[in-house]
Amino acid sequence: MRATLILENGAVFRGESMGDTADRVCEMVFNTSMTGYQEILTDPSYAGQGIVMTYPLIGNYGVNGFDNESQQPWAEAFIVRHLAERGSNFRREDDLDSYLRQHHITGIQNVDTRALTRLLRSQGTMNGMITCAEDFSMEAVLAKIKAYRVAGTVERVTRKEMELCPAFGEEKYKVALMDYGVKTNMIRCLQNRGCAVTVYPAHTPAQTVLAGGYDGVMLSNGPGDPADNSEIIGEVKKLYESDLPLFAVCLGHQLLALATGASTRKMRFGHRGGNHPVKDLAEGRVFITSQNHGYAVVADTVDPAVAEVSHINVNDGGVEGLTYVRKNCFTVQFHPEASPGPMDTEYLFDRFVASMEKGGEQ
Structure with missing residues (x-):
């Protein structure tokens, strides 16, 4: 036909x-x-x-x-x-x-x-x-x-009920994961590192998460314009104001940036694929990453008293990661849990796990 x-x-x-x-x-x-x-x-x-x-x-x-x-x-x-x-x-x-x-x-x-x-x-x-x-x-x-x-895509894709995903092997940490459109391998990457993961629907109040006795919080990837999620952004700000280790990816990265006063913009054609070079500024190394996003954080709107750019896109110089002044809080735009790959940046999950050791003290 x-x-x-x-x-x-x-x-x-x-x-x-x-x-x-x-x-x-x-x-x-x-x-x-x-x-x-x-x-x-x-x-x-x-x-x-x-x-x-x-x-x-x-x-x-x-x-x-x-x-x-x-x-x-x-x-x-x-x-x-x-x-x-x-x-x-x-x-x-x-x-x-x-x-x-x-x-x-x-x-x-x-x-x-x-x-x-x-x-x-x-x-x-x-x-x-x-x-x-x-x-x-x-x-x-x-x-x-x-x-x-x-529009309305986060509501479409998020879980409707809380789900507990046990650790693979010995349980070492309890992680709350906010599901804005989470990929299965993101949960698996945490489980492989001894984390029992409680996955919460996108609109779960921050207080529910903070009362759960978790060692850390992760904000997932997801679809759509991050600025459309005003209610979620308000709850993300409350999670940020706690002292729990916090790691965010893709949409979660954008939501936390908005919650702390930065701005996002729609890109001309976005980044989608498994071959995007990103430079980790602290390590001075370039990693090949998997990406899927049409919006990005505007570098000039990031308050240096709140966060600093930690990763940049080698092709266009865009913001690919932020490290926050607040202890044990960092985010990336790309997908370290990429499946089928590349897996070059899975070290970020190790960094998140390290931040949960000894009650968040590195």
Whole structure:
């Protein structure tokens, strides 16, 4: 079946349908990863978005039940150059096309993803629509596309109830993790280090967490504009004002920056992929990181009496991490728990665990 991708600037890409055939309007973004399409689809940070994969061959190893980063895929749409019809891998349980249909994700293949990516890079992230209709009114479609906005996504992806995830092996620490769209491997990275993790829904009051007797608090990744979460930001500020060790990633990093007086901005096309170089200023080393964000903390708005920039993006100089003056509090924009990888920055979990030793004294 033929399918068409229309962008809000009027650009049209013709291709073939894959996955679900329902019309889908969403924000179109691109990801430069060569592998990990299942982890990408199930990353809650993609709620409200359609993903353009820059690598031309997708689906070649199929899908399986173990590689999911959450209970379901959250992406709205999936755009690829070529879809492998028969995934080949000893862990394969199903093919990608069937997986997309099962989860009602609209897709399109055999489009020029290189040209599409160049357009999104030069003109910026924009909304778009995938349709299988042969005849449609461009005027009506463009009006629908331009009216779309990614909103309410944290409420969609967060857990509805508290969940206890026991440590792997001996329990050494108790960690409260705020779920703004957490990835499974973030929890696993803590469990591997002897942490029993209590995962709380996004809107849990800070007082509930502070009364739980935890050794540390982690703020997770998640989707959408961080500034939309005013109530959550108020609770994050209360967590910051406690003396518990605090570690935040991605959206959590942005929320804490907003809670302490800094500002965020929407990026032209964001950072999404598994190959972004980031420099740790304290160590003087560059690490390759996995990233997925369309907003960033504005460096000039960070009060030096509150925090200092600890990591920068080598490509564009953007803020990739903050170390707070307040004891045992640091945040990063990238994903140290990256699955399938790279795993270069997992040392940050070790740093967080070290901050919880002896009641938070390093």
